[in-house]
Amino acid sequence: MDLRIAGIARPPPVTIAAFGRDIQAHPGESVAAALIAAGQWRFGEGEDPARPRTAFCMMGVCQQCLLRVDGRLVQACLTPIVAGQVVTPA
Ligand code: FES
Known part of the structure; x- marks a missing residue:
């Protein structure tokens, strides 16, 4: 499932681990x-x-x-995507 708006140019996706699964995300968007x-x-x-x-x-x-992103407590809406991040509940 991908809820992003289609037809908008984005950087190539990277993979992060979140809540026990791999997720494709684009640099420049927030973790949230x-x-x-x-x-x-x-x-x-x-x-x-x-x-x-x-x-x-x-x-x-x-x-x-x-x-928690890579073990640090963060606001997910203000935290940019970086390849390889590990996201877990606070
Ligand atoms: S959604 Fe991140 S502070 Fe409100």
Whole structure:
């Protein structure tokens, strides 16, 4: 599944490991956008199990996209894709 808009020129894809699987992502997009485009909407558990965390504002305000990238806690919406990244829940 790829939810990206078709027909837009992008750099060649690279592979990252996220939530236990390999995902194709394009340098220049954020980790959050790449995950969502790959169908990985659930970023973590919220206080209410019926309402898991996912990216919401996509501009660094809400903190709902916190994840670990290569072991560091980051805002996924502000973290650019780099080949070989390993993304895990916060
Ligand atoms: S989606 Fe809101 S801070 Fe990242």
